[in-house]
Amino acid sequence: MLIQLCVRNFAIVDDLTVDFQPGMSAITGETGAGKSIALDALSLCLGARSEAGFVRAGADKAEISASFNIHTLPIVKQWLEARELDADDECLLRRTITAEGRSKAYINGAPVPVALLKEVGSHLVSLHGQHDHHQLMKQEHQLVLLDQYASHSHLISNVGEHWRTWQQLLKEQRALQQAAEQQLARRQLIEYQVNELNEFALMVGDYEQLEIEHKRLANTSALQDDSAFALNSLFDGEHNNAYSLLEGVVARLRAHQDIDSRLLPILTLLDEASVQIEEAVRELRHYQDGLDSDPAALAEADERLAMALQLARKHKIAPQQLPTLHQELVAELDSLSASSERLEQLDSEINVAYNNYQAAAEKLSASRVKAAKSLDQKIIETMKQLNMPGGLFITRINTDAEHYSSRAGIDQVVFEVSVNAGQKPQALQKVASGGELSRISLAIQVLTAEQDGLPTLVFDEVDVGVSGPTAATVGRLMRRLGESNQVICVTHLPQVAARAHHQIQVSKNTKKGATYTSMETLTEEQRVNELARLLGGDTITANTLANAQELLAG
Structure with missing residues (x-):
């Protein structure tokens, strides 16, 4: 429950601290005194939108803090613990607004985004304004009110989760279908290119080897001629071949080795050279024997080299890069094939997700139908108490998965009312006058608030348009709420204020040309x-x- 509200430099408030008690508290005061200012300030602590105009004239900033006792609110304690915020028995929300319009938010002294104020505030306070009956005219709000009364948030959450799963799968399917259409031509091209490269089957290093082989085959005749010349010059020639000349030199020098021993190292080198020539001749004969002219092999190498160059020009790369390109195209084709397989798989997953959503939505619909019957009966009873004895209220639930499917289920909710006996119920906005609408709105707000489960309920002049005996009934309804919840209501009706456990008076004073608002518990x-x-x-x-x-x- 709300323990204390502190307001500094907000609107016409200079410095204000208000302590709140359990039960029903009525806030009264003269017209224009600023009865709703404290609630406006509280709204800011609960994440409402801020404006620079909220700051009191002449002040640098406005500051509002609201202290709540959360001893009996485990859901709030868990929320605070999950965000590593202090989770003792007291929760302090604080908001500052500068004269330039900049806003800061704090929870238990720690700076937080404003959105977190709104999130934690939804577990602490339920605000009901005097213009809520305008919201009541909207069908989507009627659905929210019915769900609020039914207290089946777990069913709504379950439907929402299945809805998100279903929609995410549909989104993925649309994206893949769109991509598949756009990539069809690309896939066909890649399939052709991969098949072409598969057929050519050029491996890493093959092109370099192919160039070498082609060059050898193309020069076989010259290699044969020069090999024969080399053999003749080294060994086979009848006159002046290198081996014979070397042997002659060795023979002549060896004759003098006894005369001059310095010739011995030279002779050793010449003997080694003679051996090297013999070895070279043997290798050269072996090489020459393998130099058979092969026109067919040359033609094949020539054709394969030409094909490699053609493919390289086609893909605008060097021939050596063809194997790498081949691998990249195969990987891309595999990816496109995987997308196609995922599309086929998605059909099954979407069917399962939709069936899960449909089943969850039907459970929610059944709960709404049950709650609607109870709500209708209670509203009719309350309408009688609010001086509409012939009133009739019907919550019409239209269930249609084809037209109404959303994260909120498959239902359309329409509040129908008849304020006079014998009159056929029609949509609320068509038949209720302003005063009747206010009373019906009040009845719905009170009844749904009882089911809210929130510790603090705030009503800001929701009794506008009510007077006489009806006002006394409103007071009793508020008092009844105050027996189980903390109720804070701004009212101008003495019948309502008299039913409160506590009463707070708002006064406005002028001092030295400045206006000040004060609040006092009476x-x-x-x-x-x-x-x-x-x-x-x-x-x-x-x-x-x-x-x-x-x-x-x-």
């Missing part, structure tokens, strides 16, 4: 005077005082 005697003022205006008489005392006693 004693029983002060309450009598304030109720008398509400009853009789500025002139308080013995009769109004007696009426005020009677209201409090009742």
Whole structure:
């Protein structure tokens, strides 16, 4: 529950601290005194949109803090713990707004995004404004109110999860289908190119080897001629071949080795050279024997080399890069094939996801139908108490998966009402006058608030358009809510204020040309005077005082 609200430099508020108690608290005051200012400030602590105009004239910034007791709110404690925020029995929300319009938010002293104020606030306070009946005219809001009354958030959450899964799969399917259409021509081209490269089957290093082989085959005749010349010059020639000349040189020098020993190393080298020539001749004969002319092999190498060059020009790369390109194209084709397989798989997954969504939505629909019957009966009873004795209220639920499927289920909810006996119920916005709509809205807000499960309920002049005996009924309804929840209501009706457990008076004063707003919790005697003022205006008489005392006693 809300324990304390502190407001600094906000609108016409200079410095204000208000303590709140359990039960029902009524906030009253003269018209224009600023009865709703405290609730506007509280809204900012709950994540409402801020404006620079909220800052009091002449001040640098406005500051609002709201303290809540969360001892009996484990869901809030868990929320705080999950975000590593202090999770003791008290939760402090704070908001600052500079004169330039910049806003900062804090939870238990830690700076946080404003969105987190709204998120935690949804577990702490339920705000009901005097213009909520305008929202009531919208069918989507009627659905929200029915769900609020039904208290089946777990069913709504389940439907939402299945909806998201189904929609994500549909989104993936649309993306793949669109990509498949765009990539069809690309896939056909790649399939042709891969088949072409598969057939050519050029491996890494093959092109370099092919160039070498082609060059050898193309020069076989010259290699044969020069090999024969080399053999003849080294060994086979009848006159002056290198081997014979070397042997002659060795023979002549060897004859002098005994005369001069310095010739011995030279002779050793010449002997080695003679051996090397013999070895070279043997290798050269072997090489020459393998130099058979092969026109067919040359033609094949020539054709393969030409094909490699043609493919390289086609893909605008060097011939040596063809194997790498081949691998890349195969990988891309595999990826495109995987997308096609995923598309086929998605059909099955989408069917399962839709069936899960449909089943969850049908459970939610059944819960709404059950809750609607209970809500209708209670609203009819409350309408009678609110001076509409012949009133009839029907929650029409149209279930149609084809037309109404959404994250909120497969239902359209329409509130129908008849305010006079014998009148056929019609859509709420068609038949209710302003005063009737306010009373019906009030009945719905009170009944749904009872099911909210939130500790603090705030009503900001929701009793506008209500008077007389009906006002007394509104007071009793608020009092009933206050027995199980903390209820804070801004009201101008003495019948409502008299039913409160506590009453807070808002006053506006002018000092040195500046306007100040103050709030004071009234004693029983002060309450009598304030109720008398509400009853009789500025002139308080013995009769109004007696009426005020009677209201409090009742």
